[in-house]
Amino acid sequence: MQALAAASKTVDCLKLVHSLHAIFLIAGDNNMPIIYQVHRERDGTSFATRKVEAKQKGLVMFTLIVSFQKEELGFEHQAAIMPDVPPPEQLLNMEEIRERRLTDPRFPMQYRNSAAKKKFVPWPIEMRFCQDSKSQHEPR
Template sequence: MTNVKDLVELLALKEINPTQFEGFSKTVGSPNVFGGQVLAQALNAATRTITNKRVLHSMHSYFLEAGDLEVPITYTVNIIRDGGSFSVRRVTADQNGTTIFILSASFQKREEGYNHQIKINEDVKQPEELMSWTEVLEQFGEVIPKKTKGFLAAERPIEFKPVELVDPFNKVDLPAFTNVWFKLKGDTSQLDLATKQQILTYISDYNILAAAMNRHASKAHWGNTQTASLDHSMWYFRDFDFDDWLLYAIESPNASGARGFAKGNIFTRDGQLVASVAQEGLMRPR
């Protein structure tokens, strides 16, 4: 995938019947199905069963098994409730008769109410001051560890610009946070809100566990630590556009029991809080 058009096509599932859909996978440089892809495709399935114009406001999910890149994924939607204001859907994702993922999503009718949010960190460097993953690979490719180099080299419809660059050869523990700017490649002007939310969910599974790994960087790295997303929750607050860079500000309050917990907030460049994310991931020393 090289641009937003490719990503939208990946997330738009084939309908088997009104509550069952089929999706296919594209690698992001890892041997298994990318968790963000399953998250976003499951939301695509759930949204396809919403006929009352309600808007996604939250989702909660669990990753149960690693997904096979070569096998289609079947998404089955259970219509749990259509109440006066909220609609709830439950989605299961299956491969070869095994459930690999489950998700619950809630949709709300459009309403007005009280409004407040936390502020964006105004001291964070702007994307024009930073190198993208592509530029990091071009400049430091000869010294980047092989596994990281292969991950960075994968074609993506998103450009990432980390605010804090981690030196893999400087074995020191780092603060348990990371900030990453991101922007879609290609024309984003025709995306509706539901599609933007699915794309944002896809992106939200990138970078989040890095905040937990940073705190143990003197000894832990992606080569000697088994990592995997275990669960993922997300709350959607405001409409937004992908025509400019967005900031993913992530921190990790805790790591214990071979698991790392991280939470993140996604802001527009002018400081509007778009969404919040929480994830616990496996961090098992090999």
């Protein structure tokens, strides 16, 4: 928090925090003061970037990289409406998709036989896939 405060004191007050990344490099000592050194990486019209190093005994123990941005109108990339998709419990997982493909007459018999011989190794996390409505249903 102190590193962010130090960085923000070097930036135009109309610029707000846009993103930040913090890295703890080594353990600090609670009984020693911390020196915050702010580096002005970039000062633009809309954006400003700062790198802050927190030091003890001359060693950098923490680094913060923070980007500030002036509020302005622009492209709203997160305003898109989510597509209408079924809830996850109604979607197929990898094993279910594999089973359907093994029995789907639209796939060549050679492919189905080859795929059936391969051992199925489940993924370490369960994933469910959204597909178009035609491929979600049993073959016609």
